[in-house]
Amino acid sequence: MKPTAFKAEPFALPFDPATTALVMIDMQRDFVEPGGFGEALGNDVNFVRSAIGPCQKVLAAARTAGIMVIHTREGHRADLTDCPPAKLTRGGKTFIGEPGPMGRILVRGEKGHDIIPELYPIAGEPVIDKPGKGAFYQTDLQLVLQNGNIKTLIVCGVTTEVCVTTTVREANDRGFECIVPQDCVGSYFPEFQKYALEMIKAQGAIFGWVSDARSIVDALAA
Numbered sequence: 001m002k003p004t005a006f007k008a009e010p011f012a013l014p015f016d017p018a019t020t021a022l023v024m025i026d027m028q029r030d031f032v033e034p035g036g037f038g039e040a041l042g043n044d045v046n047f048v049r050s051a052i053g054p055c056q057k058v059l060a061a062a063r064t065a066g067i068m069v070i071h072t073r074e075g076h077r078a079d080l081t082d083c084p085p086a087k088l089t090r091g092g093k094t095f096i097g098e099p100g101p102m103g104r105i106l107v108r109g110e111k112g113h114d115i116i117p118e119l120y121p122i123a124g125e126p127v128i129d130k131p132g133k134g135a136f137y138q139t140d141l142q143l144v145l146q147n148g149n150i151k152t153l154i155v156c157g158v159t160t161e162v163c164v165t166t167t168v169r170e171a172n173d174r175g176f177e178c179i180v181p182q183d184c185v186g187s188y189f190p191e192f193q194k195y196a197l198e199m200i201k202a203q204g205a206i207f208g209w210v211s212d213a214r215s216i217v218d219a220l221a222a
């Protein structure tokens, strides 16, 4: 495949498929299905489920193009020793580690912690388990990307203003160029979705580029 460019805002982003990876952030039951962490916090998961279909299209295009595909999962050890006390009791309530309809909330190995079937990893796709919001924090993501000679990241997943943009900021500081397809990311808060995306591309792509599933699929197929 030849180097080409993604149609994007604030301007097109040239990329080389050989050095481009898709990073699918936290498309876990705990965030996008009823009964998980997102809903326990009082959110309506229907707001984030709209990202599933576009993510499926980009994931399929990435697999067909043969670019690296990486998945992340937010969650904690069963004994919660990797969960900061403040995170455990945010809002004065404890949800993480509590039993729920999909097992213990945000605990590794539980049903709710797993990636949704619609976007399930296939053999050879690294899955990065992260204890924090950013996918680089206390993980080997940077090592995986460096070893793969990756320079450009297509970042999809949930939630836009939390784990997606935290990861985009971390990646930007590490020298990666990030493009976020706006219909492939989801927030429980429509206004946060709008402004989080605007922040990425403001000031001449200060953190990265914003595009959409169709443009990513077209560019990967070109």
Ligand code: C5J
Pocket (backbone or CB within 6 Å): 025, 026, 031, 074, 133, 158, 159, 160, 162, 163, 164
């Ligand atoms: C949150 C995430 N929202 N994956 N996590 O707590 O965005």
